[in-house]
Amino acid sequence: MAHSVFLPIEIACLALLAWIVLAFLGLACIRQPRIILNVIFPAGAAISLVIAVVGFMALTLQAQTIILPLGLPNLPFHLRLDNLSGVFLTLLGGVSFAVSIFSCGYFRNYNGPKLALVALQYHTFLASMALVLLADDAYLFMVAWGAMAVASYFLVTTEHQVPQNRSAGFIYLLTAHLGAIAILFSFGVIQGGHGEYTFDALRQAPLTPLWSTVAFLLAFFGFGAKAGMLPLHIWLPEAHPAAPSPVSALMSGVMIKTAIYGMIRVIYDLLGVIQWQWGMVVLTVGAATALFGILFALTQNDLKRLLAYSSVENIGIILIGLGLSMVFMGMGHPTLGVLGLIAALYHTINHGIYKALLFLGAGAILRSSGMRNLNQMGGFIRHMPKIALFMLVGVLSISALPPLNGFASEWLIFQTTLQAPALQSGVLRSLVPVTAAILALVGALTATCFVKVFGIAFLGQMRNPDLKEIHDARFTETIGMAWLAISCVVLGLLPVFVIHLLNNVSLSITGFGLPSDAVDSNWIWLIPTSAARASYSPIIFFAVVISAVLITIFLVHRLYHGRLRRGPAWDCGYPEQTPRMQDSSDAFAQAIRRIFGPVFKATRHFPSPDDTAPRFSVTVEDKHWAGLYLRIARLTTFVSNQLGVVQQGRIHVYLLYSLVTLIALLIFVQ
């Protein structure tokens, strides 16, 4: 086997190094953009594959550690490759492979310097994410975490001429920084006073329940800020539209997942003893995040903003899974907790893949048509059938429709919620199913949202017919999207394998696994706890639907005729069918805005009566801005204004300060 020569972790380190080297090669090739496109990015993709393979191998291997002679004098860099990091490395490798390939085509119209910088930051970004997953001591983790934030920040501000992009970048880095500080402090709490910062030491460190709760809260805040949970999500819908689409794909697909990784690492692995109250916190926040995210996604018109909000929603769903798992763990039902954990991990992977796919699709549309606003799109399926196909796969997956992967993971989460009777306290027993209700609502809303996306963007008539020369995805772009689409289908059809692999993870970090029924079940039947409770077989499902369709077609054409004529669409008696008669994206979301009115801050712009080409438009704002962030900003300025008075220019006053200080201190000492 490969790792008889090289340990997987060593290969991982080498791959990481190779990425960094590529980054600087990219910078060196500032004059030859061709080389960057045709050599650097494909090479990066190859490395991604290596990473993916390593991560996959790690899923079945024992944890391996390695210590690099770098870092702080008494805290060298510790690296560790275990099953948990394996999962996320696989995700990183798999997604970044597709994205790198896609980028070869996507960045073709960038000029030399810009492209070189992108190549530099892009590969640094990849390397730092891998490093986050491999880090085994607090310092290295923080370093990698920060490098990740900085690299992605520069990628977000690639188009820094646009003012919104600058502010987006600023908000993003600010949130990331605050989060990082919180995480740092949480590590500081966990190590409990003996100043050892390797993760092993943190695992051993004894903590009082109070302090571990403090640590949990800090970590939850810090990682939540990166993951985009309520109310720290504001950076996401700003940064994603600003960044180049492949980068948005990476950020949504992988980067915010590293925050989930961090949560699992800290809560399950480092803290170990989980209290059910934590679970409730995570559960509530998760539910709120999911609902809020999807409601806002529904009301967006900018495709990438919409996708960003839907990422918020999915993070919420993942948090629901985690929260359930923590509740069960805390209440002393580890096996059920494991189910929740696996569901969360599974959904993490799935979301990583289909969200990356959707962002790449959005990018392809943007590059070929220059459009991000749904209200202007329409009928693209006739010009970009390939993109449409892949987007359809992504849409069906994210809408949690069987038999694709989104459904599989949400199904598992539902199963977890249905284990509520096992809980002792009646309150929890009745609260947990409510989250199930919210999850159901969110799922249905997601379907609505993405019907809107696909229907408005690809179906119907072209909204502005004068738009010429829009063409389909380029070759490399196609490969990138195809890769992700295929993995969506595979992950949807073979959940059992995934479950078994993830079971190793939970065994290695919590020490518990799924019940025997689930583990022994063969590859057709997905059985969470026991066959009698629930079972699901996407393959049979898929086979039956397909065959049913074929049979129907066959019968219909056999028993009757297959004659078909084409004609103009029925025009309802109007003289003509103009594209403007179709539902716009605004119109589609109108019912939502009306039903969930209180959530939004919607302002409608009516056309004036004597407007020859009247357009009705509506803008939806996030209430958190005015409600929370602007207040904080105002408070800060107030304080600093108060302090500014101290410095009022007269040297006598300054001298007085020193005299007073001196005397005060002298009195203090005496």
Next chain:
Amino acid sequence: MEIFWILAIPLTGGALLAVLGNRDWAPEFGLFLSACTLVAAGFLTAHVVSEGPFTAFNEQFFVDSFNIFLVALTALVAFTTSLFSRPYMRIERDHGKVGVKALRLYHSMFQLFTFTMLLALLSNNMGILWVAMEAATLTTVLLVSLYRTPASLEAAWKYFILCGVGIAQALFGTILLYFAAEKILGSGGTALLWTHLNAVKPQLEPTVLSLAFIFLLVGYGTKVGLVPLHNWLPDAHAEGPTPVSAVLSGLLLNVALYAVVRAKVLVDGALHTHLAGYLMMGFGLLSVTVAAFLLSRQKDIKRMFAYSSIEHMGLITFAFGMGGAVASFAGLLHMTVHSLTKSAIFFAAGHAAQITGTQIMDNIRGLIRQSPAVGWGLMLGTIAILGIPPFGVFASEFLILTAAMHQTPWAIPFLLISLGVAFAAIFSKVQSMVFGETTAPRLSHSPALVPVFVHLLLVLLLGIYIPPYLAEWFHQAAQWIG
């Protein structure tokens, strides 16, 4: 012997330049002198590394793990600064902001300032240390007012008076110290030698020493820029020529803090209480918080980074006050990375101001377009100074914060808020300066940005790898700082 050279070179150089400073080759000559000083410092460092701490010239001079790295740092920053100031001052001359005589003054004073810094570091005599600190003020005060603008004069005057008064308090502290030491060591020269004082510190009279420390703290603290004694600092940084701001932030503050720490060691030894520590922590926290909040209202780029210097000095003071091996180590590391980063930032900021012809940040835009090197230098420097990994500033902040985590948890909220506010304040401004579009013209001389990137590279290196011998010094120093 190295000590002799290391002091003689800048002194004689300063004297020479006072006469020849108006020649065209004066900048190159100054550069040469700084290079020589750096080499001498290198030799001295090698000497200490090989033989450990030693005293020289019948104990008047003293080198140990604490001051040697500061000596090396000082020589290095002095060298890079003169490297930077060569084109910078020429551009200033082309812009007609300074005349030939002013340049002569500048070159000679720069060397003398280096001399005073090194003297303060190397001297074993607390009295001489004081003399050197005062001399440092005297050498820089005329540089602050180099442009003769009303603002610069005002800044210089405040700098002069406030630091003069402050330093006077320090002198009184020194007298008290001498007074206490004389009891044990007898009167005469040796009673102020730090090595002797350190040897007998447990016997020193506590009440006197606590008073002495108050005076020393207020005195040297004024030069460190501790709130509320800091008022001279932003003005001087903003109005003086950029190289001066760079060395003020990069060297002077460090050396002043060095003096405070030396005093703290004695007082701790004598008092057996944590008084000095608490005082320093108090000043440190106050400085960090106030500076962080004042950052957000700055309009002048150099003034803003001056406040950031106050903030970081506060953090270092806090670290030393906290004490303990980790915290002191972190403090030393932070001293190093801060002076490297901050001087780098000032270099970049200076060129930025020259490019756009203003120091008002609202009028500086799109640096990255006009001169990518300046833009990236400023951006990366800012990211480094804000303590974002993988830069070295983060390494030290990591240690400080985690140490504070279990030594003084009550301080955490202040630090948390301050760091957040400082980040928001600085980064929002720098970002809008670096990015965006611009129409600024090119510079008459190509800017020297080698120093910027050398410094940043070093800082980056310290973030991911600290050389063993450096770590060794820091450890030793941290040991006896306690």
Next chain:
Amino acid sequence: MNTLVSGILFQVLQSVLMVLLAPLLLGWVNQCRAWLQNKKGAGIFQPYRTLRKLFNKDAILANNATVFFQRMPYVLFACMWLAVGIVPVLATGLPFSPAADVIALVGIFALARVFQALAAMDIGTAFGGLGARREMLIGFLAEPAMLMTLFTASLISQSTSLVTIVDNFAHHPFAIYPSMAFAAAAFVMVMLAENARIPIDNPVTHLELTMIHEAMILEYSARHLALIEWATSLKLTTYICIGIAIFLPFGIAKAGDWMALPLAIVALLAKLAAAGAGLALLEMVSAKIRIFRAPEFLSTAFLLATLGMLTHFLLEV
């Protein structure tokens, strides 16, 4: 082995039977409606005639219709077929049943709905979009309510697989579950909404202000329309069957139990007839409500279902 064969036979039998019966049920409902309105009615076999007529016609597609539009009817039909094949109507323990539990069942309906809505938007007419939008609106309100009702049942019988649920209710000593009352009420409301019946939608009018389901299929003709109509009747049947399976599962045979089969069939027919008549009665006594009242209606259903679940936890555990 033998059980498997008989199981598959049962499966096939049930699927085919239900597919063939579905239009009849629709006809029966319409006939009852007519009777209740003192009309003579078209007779209960009218739907079959309609289907035959439609199948024999030539299909017309709009010029810009894509493959979506063309294939949607088949997908729709297949989904409904699968759904009705999963629900244990005649007998439990069918080989397909474990392939999809109640959640997957809801998933199937969602799948069908999404495809229908997309197809409706394909042509780009005003009505298509309007219909799709309203359909999704009803959908995202009805689906959670549906799930909640099913969850109540599955919490009682500790399982989400319909077979186990039916077994639990049918072949265990009878017990009164107050929560099921809530669930039943919610289920009926959801069923009305999902099948485009009064008071949410009116299957017989094409009044543009009110119509939902019809708006989506305005562009369809001939065999495509026929399949859609058939699928609609299948959907109605499936819902009723689910209701039967959960709320009155008595008389459902075990798989391979040939003796119990006739009884099961009779029981099923009786239940379907009763349910159809009941449905007609409901539609008679209630009036169509405004589209923006629909959310209130459905959120009430959702509330009832959730209440049912809570009552289960408060009273029955």
Next chain:
Amino acid sequence: MTIPLSGQLINLSAAFLLLVGFAMLAQRRILSLINLFAMQSFVLVLSTLIVAISTHQHHLYYSVGITFVLKVILIPWLLHRFIRKLNLKWDVETHIAIPTTMLLGIVLVIFAFNLAQPISQLSGTVTRHTLGIAIAGVLLAFLMMITRRKAVSQVIGFLAMENGLFFAATSATYGMPLVVELGIALDVLVAMVIFGIFFFHIREAFDSLDLKHMEQLKED
């Protein structure tokens, strides 16, 4: 106990120093302020001389010499030249509230005595009781710098502070080591020169030495 004659003389001169300190605090006219400063320096020299004679501290003789040359002759002369050059001869401090300043001064003096109490207990010098007065001198000079509006008078305050420190050194410890004394002296001299340069710069920038012009740099 009875204090030896030298001690009495020193205490006398100390008292005189304090008096002069208050006089400077009250003095409005700059010219006489300079003279007062010279007088204070002279008293300082005297007292130091007495100490030197009475305790045979040879290095004190040097510092006596330095101080005499520097503070009694050179600096007053320089100051006189400056104000002649800048013709500030009749320049007076406007509106300073003398009575309040005096009161503050007295408070400071009391504080200084309390501060000096414990230290004087420890001191073995004949001059130990004058330490309090030295501190008082420093603080009074400080107060003076705070209250004065003119650059020159602020500088004089600064020098007075230097005097106070010097007096403290002699009274507490019979003076600092010689090296330090020399260094301090050098610094004071250079400082003086630089102050001079500043006067001219400020003058040409603001055509007045009033500090009220130099209040522009602030947080607005």
